[in-house]
Amino acid sequence: MAEFDFAQAINDARAKYEEIALALDTDRLRKEEHELEVEAAAPGLWDDVENAQKVTSKLSAVQSQLKHLQSAHNRIDDVETLVELGCEEDDEETLAEAQAEVERLQQDLDDMEIQTLMDGEYDERAAVVTIRSGAGGVDAADFAQMLLRMYVRWAERNGYKAKVMDTSYAEEAGIKSATFQINAPYAYGRLSVEGGTHRLVRISPFDNQDRRQTSFAAVEVVPLVEATDHIEVPESEIRVDTYCASGPGGQGVNTTYSAVRITHIPTGIVVTMQDERSQIQNRAAAMAVLQSRLLVLRHEEEAKKKKELAGDIKASWGDQMRSYVLHPYQMVKDLRTGHETSQTQAVFDGDIDDFIQAGIRWRHEQRREAAAEADE
Template structure:
């Protein structure tokens, strides 16, 4: 019976690996790596630092993906050999080691499977996340700041590079809004499932009567544009305002008109930036974020007809998508996927992998259903 169970588990693991390898397309991945290596070896690569960083980052991520796939394939072969030898020699230690190795490998395969679901056009991009306080007064501002900390901790745990681009502080406590850029492999694809309204229920630390308070914050996630995206914005469509930076910062930041506010007149989109010391740097950063938002808007308009054909999809991204309850019990629950945990402190400390993974699977299923609905409508 034990042999049968192990063989079945190993067969399932191999089948999952083959599915992942097919989705990744190993031949195409190797060709992409070869092309990136050629570009990275060009003598004038670093004449354009941004382009060079983009190429080297892509190359590093692609090489890591190929290496991980090859390592898992070899690991499955080694596990099979180890178990066979253990069974032949009645070596229980070798059999137990093979089972443990297979269990760990199956976890690795589950992680790799998630990445194959990140097949959107911009999923491998850097993410730009904006957090805004909503209904709930000072508690909402405090909640927005808690969410900012949560995502910064998530980035740290994930090995991502995070940079706060702009912060608007509330008068009493917390923040009105904050924009943070998070860079890492598939940062946008992973964090895009965090977009929506987040609700917090707790005993308010700002209420001297100790009453329970419900507060809300909105999270927006967009992909950072790249030079190849070609989002042209005429100067006549932009109003530029400069002002002194606010909040914590060095003397050079807070005493010069280095902060920049860009207003895109046709759409009313406003982007502010005050992280950099110079007005030129802030304007460039603000323009990049504005282009990202216009890119998202463009693709939303293009997809509108397809969405209408597909019908309404449950749990719209603009609606409340997650509840964090601290009183009268401890729970964080995603209202789209149904996934929940009582480890609220772990979530606040950035342990979001389970929520993000289930969110990616949920989104993938929603897209499949939408495509099937559109095809049925067209037929």
């Protein structure tokens, strides 16, 4: 077994730390922290609960970034001291401990680096995710529900707040569609790489002849709209329908017209919402999602115009972005990044951070190449 090169590993860790600190701009973060602390200490902060939550959430995120940066800096110094001590005393146990810490540190720095790659216009926003079953009948509806559970479990694993806003249940099993919101800094930046068509291959549990079935589900991810986005939706451009909520629930479900469906007539976008108990709350939530989708549509149109001016730029997202194969072998593979794992159950239990990080790195590289081509 080759001897571990502590000097090279520590130098690499220090160099990566410096790159991360430069990209995140620690001076800017400290200035932002001070400004947010002043806002958070204002006497009338909680007069506007929504704004107060936004300020405190952002302050917590900035403080967390600074804390992680300082911790990484301290850990590099500490492990360097530990290596010196182990070498001086020729202590194999201390050196083994140091090697384990260096490897953990390298992994943590890789995770921190991801933060620097989420530099899109809306990446720091909360995310609204919609999952729709596609081709494949009842298996597709079941697959859509498996994906919903996967993302909710992913949010729970990371300590993010996930709220299911609307669910349309299929007749036999699974769901036709579901919309949920992830309230966390950079939720959109992370989950936007999950957008696209997902494919499942397995022996169908709904086929009495145990035949292999391929089914599809679509995942749409949009950033949560904010008041500053100025997405105006005239009443003349929408049609609002109300109906009884469906699916499992307590008293009041299927008895009151609390569910809301909003159709944006110019684009044909339809948003349904039934999670809240009152029609007013569901209408407000549906309008927020509609505005988010219109925001993305506007952004895509602007990007399309830029692409036309710059010429044909590759880096488009393919329809099918990930395959989940449960038969004849176990494999989940991202078709864009090539990242794969045989731990299929872990993935469906929400262990998808490696896929998300690989997607973020892939997207960053695609953006970099596209920008380079545009400059030529």
